Amino acid sequence: MKEVNIDRIKLARESRGLSQTALAKQMKTASQVLLSKIEKGLSNVTDNVLDELCLILNYPKEFFYKEHDIYPLKHFYFRKNLGISVLKSRELEAEINKYSSNFIDLLDAVDIDTQIPYIDIEEQGLTPESLAIQIRELFNIPKGPIRDIVKTIEKRGVIIHIVDFPKDIKISGVSFITTIGTPFILINKNISNSRKRFTLAHELGHLIMHFKTGIISEDRDIEKEADRFASNFLVPSNEVRNDLFKLTEEKLGYLKQYWLVSMQALLYKAKDLGTISQDQHKRWSIKFSKNGWKTIEPLESTLELTTPKLLERMIKIHLDDLEYSTTELANLFGLSLPEFEQKYLKPFDGFELYLSEKNKIRRLKIKIN
Incomplete structure (x- = not known):
């Protein structure tokens, strides 16, 4: 029993x-x-x-x-601006634990070759910026923008899933390594694509720098470290510095479309590199606030993000090769069928058509037998 x-x-x-x-x-x-x-x-x-x-x-x-083991919120890293009640933070903690346990359920039958390094930057004498360049080289990323950030990270065996977090939980993304050693990143569906891209790079920085380095000194600002890693991973300073002088709205728009990051990220980088002054950055910030661009930037619709494929493939292996029905897979996860479909089928483009065709084949097999 x-x-x-x-x-x-x-x-x-x-x-x-x-x-x-x-x-x-x-x-x-x-x-x-x-x-x-x-x-x-x-x-x-x-x-x-x-x-x-x-x-x-x-x-x-x-x-x-x-x-499955259940972990407290402090075990996860996430790019956030929480400002939420204790009850809401517990709701978030519970949701992340549910995703973690479901991924482990899938990984019982699917092997993933994880190929990301875990590096103690203090021990190695590295900065987040220098590490980001090393990781670009390790991942064989050519000069210029990372066109497909999702594919780049998934190729290294990191599960990425786009999640519809409650709107009152202001979180951009979460990263964690399961008990069997597989890393995953959850990204908030409701943020802009430029923020999704930066958040993916930010969480990758957490996975590499902060999960397997033992006790991290409280003097270190790990969120700032992950931001610095993400900034140089997506836009290497030595490649963009000369373009960050004499910035105009038109020039920022061009750089955004080329590097596939937000204008605000480019302005922060310009400030950090000293190509604009603190006062200039402040004036830009005021302009962005006045125009409502801190919420929705211009040209945001030109930035696309591909749908993650790794988790979709893991689910399809269970449905095809292991011959699970969607109901059986929902039971494996311990979820009702509607919640399973909402969390794991609807986020993937074309999955409903795939299931429809699959059910036709099943009915045909039953009729023949």
């Missing part, structure tokens, strides 16, 4: 944005006193309580039987 993983009860509750008090108010089979004891492992979960938890929290029973 399967045993309920009590940690998954708290995970399920927090992933739905509910406090223990709020959940208990909706339950008929358990008071908050009992619910508290259940979550602490001091009381057993009866069948009636489990059935009601499944109903209220909209999870199948399989969700509560899964044995």
Whole structure:
């Protein structure tokens, strides 16, 4: 008989944005006193309580039987401006843990060759900028812009997934390395493509510099380090410096379209390289605020981002080679079918047509047999 993983009860509750008090108010089979004891492992979960938890929290029973470890938010790196309540931060933590456990489910049957280095920049005497250039060389990236940042990172065995985070959780991206050593990056669907590109490079910097280097001194600003890495990874200073003098709106627009990064990122780089003064940068910042460009920049529609393929291939291997149905795969993940489809099928272009054709073939096979 399967045993309920009590940690998954708290995970399920927090992933739905509910406090223990709020959940208990909706339950008929358990008071908050009992619910508290259940979550602490001091009381057993009866069948009636489990059935009601499944109903209220909209999870199948399989969700509560899964044995994956659950990590606190501090174990993840993310480009963010959180400013959210404790309850919302727990909701975010729960969502990231759910994605992590689902990726591990897929990786049980799929091997991924991860080829990114883990480097202690203090030990190696490197700056984030110099490391970024070394990584460009390691990845065989030619001079100039990185045309397909998604493909560049996925080729190194990093899972990328575009996620529809709640709009009140102001997070651009998250990175983590699973317990079996596979790195992943989650990117917020609701940010601009220029910000998605920078966030991918930022999170790659975290993966390389900060995950496997032991204890990192509190004196180091790891978010700033990841920003510096991303800036030089996407736009090497020695290649762009001469173009960052005498900036105009037209010139910024041209550079944005060429380097595929935001105008604001280019202005920060110009300030850091000393090609514009602090006062000039301040005047640009005021102009961007006045025109609403800090939210939506000009020419943003010209920047495209390819759909990640690695996770899509992993799912298709389960559906094709391992002959899972979508319902069976949803059960493997411990999700309802609608939530599974929302999280893992709809983000991929053409997946609904693929499943439709696949179901036609299945029906034909059944008819023939």
